[in-house]
Amino acid sequence: MAQAVALPRNEAGIQAVVGLLKSTFGDRLQTGQAIREQHGHTTTWIENQSPDAVVFPHSTEEVSEIVKICAENKVPVIAFGTGTSLEGHVNAPAGGISVDLTQMNKVLKVNASDLDCVVQPGVTREDLNTFLRDQGLFFPIDPGANASLGGMAATRASGTNAVRYGTMKDNILSLEAVMPDGQIIRTGHRAKKSSAGYDLTRLLIGAEGTLGIITEITLRLQGIPEAITSARCSFPTVDAACQAVMMTIQYGVPVARIELLDEMSVKAANAYSNLTLPETPLLLLEFHGSESGAVEQAETFGQIAEEFGVTDFAATSTTEERNKLWQARHDMYWACLQLRPGARGISTDVCVPISHLAECVTATQNRASELGLMAPMVGHVGDGNFHTLLLIDMDNPDEVTNAEGFVGWLNDLAISMEGTCTGEHGIGQGKRPYLLKELGPAVAYMGAIKRALDPDNIMNPGKILPSSNY
Structure with a gap:
């Protein structure tokens, strides 16, 4: 297991904060070992670093109260969504308080005519799309896991639909957030564009809870397409499959999804999801549009794939068949674990x-x-x-x-x-050493922003930035 760096603990401050929060939140403040370990766990090999307590707020005002108490005592605050992050994002290297936002899970408003909605951070993407279904709308960002929308915003999540619909940064109009001093701010409103001041919305998107805690999100929505066609095709090599992808994008074919599975992944999917796909590199695609448009896009892709030796091509607009293929794709983590039990x-x-x-x-x-x-x-x-x-x-x-x-x-x-x-x-703990290699001197300016907004480094410390930049 990869060792995570521990940071100095403020023992007196932690003890004071736990007592104050217990008196305020009662049973919504938990200190049991199992729940603390759960809130330090991420799907990673980085060792678990548990918080000292977990608190479950119900409103932005309660989050603000929690942060103010922690700020006064200089105690770390770690926002928690569903715990599906992969780089140690919710670990507590200096201890502190995990703020579990799962009970802030209301869809507050849907503005169907403007194609937007307002949600609390604990709403999951699947719950939102279930809520929207009878209005002919959907939220397109699909990272696979049923993540919370607050966590998706904090990590600048993406997913299978990104090639057409973009990532979280492209689908958020504004945020409400609690800043390191406990102040509640709103970064914008529902207008589709704005030139008003610094873009604090996108500063907080992808900040992984190191600059503030997101408590409300205004999202862009999409109309459910008239028609959806899926396709699958097998190739002799991964290189051939990738060349077909490159040509498809360069030709401007408006694919909604285009996913690659290598030979090993296809084998795992067949065994886990009871499929009979050829066990060679595979592309899964989806096309959105009118009835004729979606079919035409699939046919165009089929012609491109032929140039790269496609060995098996099938398209379908049947919902049951589409869902079976995409469910297999979303189950790949669990399917691949079966390739090597233990x-x-x-x-x-x-x-x-x-x-x-x-x-x-x-x-x-x-x-x-x-x-x-x-x-x-x-x-x-x-x-x-x-x-x-x-x-x-x-x-x-x-x-x-x-x-x-x-x-x-x-x-x-x-x-x-x-x-x-x-x-x-995201960066979290696991990829901190590579941020400086990637961005060079820009990282120092990120550190300057962090120090200006969070001088006591209480917001999710030990994440993203090298320690020399705090």
Whole structure:
């Protein structure tokens, strides 16, 4: 298990804050070991660093009260959504208070005519889309896990639909947030654009709770397409599949989703989801539009795929068949774990310009093979983003060392190709060493912002920035 760096603890302050919050929130302040460990857990190999207490607010005003108490005593505050982050985002390296926002889970307003809505941070993406369904609307960002929208905003999440609909930063109009001094701010309103002042909305999106706690989100919505067509196609090599993706994007085919599964991932999907797909590299696609438009897009892609040796192509507009394929895609983490029972699954992601996609993916496969690592790969390849899931025997020191070296090598490779060490997982604790490599002197300016807004470093300390920049 990767060691997480511990930060100095304010023992007296923590003890005072826990007492004050207990008197205010009663049973909504929990200090049991199991719940504290749950709120330090992330799906990662970084060791668990539990908070000292977990509190469950019901309103923005209660979040503000919690932060004010913590700020007065200089005690860390860590926002918690559903705990699906992958880089140690919710660990508490200096202890402190985990603010669990799951009970702030109301859809506050839907403005159907303006294609927007206002939600609390604990609303999950699946719950929102269920709520919107009878109004002919949906929220398109789909990271796979049923994450909370507050967590998705804080980590600048993305997902399978990003190639058409963008990421969280493209789909948020404004935020309400509690800042490090407990002040409640609103970063904008419902206008589709604004030139009014600094863009605090996008400053907080992706800040991973290090600058404030998001308590309300105004989201862009989309109309449910008239028609949706899905397609799947197999290729002889990963390189051929990636070349087909590059050509599709360069031709301007408006795909809504285009996902890559390598041979190992297809094998896992067949076993876990009871499918019979050819066990060669696979692309899953989805096209949104009119009845004729969606079919035409699928046919155009089929013609492109033929140029790269496609061996199996099938398109469908049947909802049941589409859902079965996409559910298998979303279950890939659990499916891949079955490839090596007892192994720890370590997921990492990078993103490169689409012109470097084939080269980067192929090099990644070769490197994993050279190191003797089992590393199934999937990706939202329409925007150059892909993931590897390292299946590691954590009791084998050599294997753990090779895995750590592989992750570092992959981050460096993506950066060398003018890409990023993380397309959507975020920095958290796990990728802090690579931020400076990627952005250089810009990181010092991020540190200046952090120090100006949070001089006592109480907001999710130990995340994103190297310690020298606090």
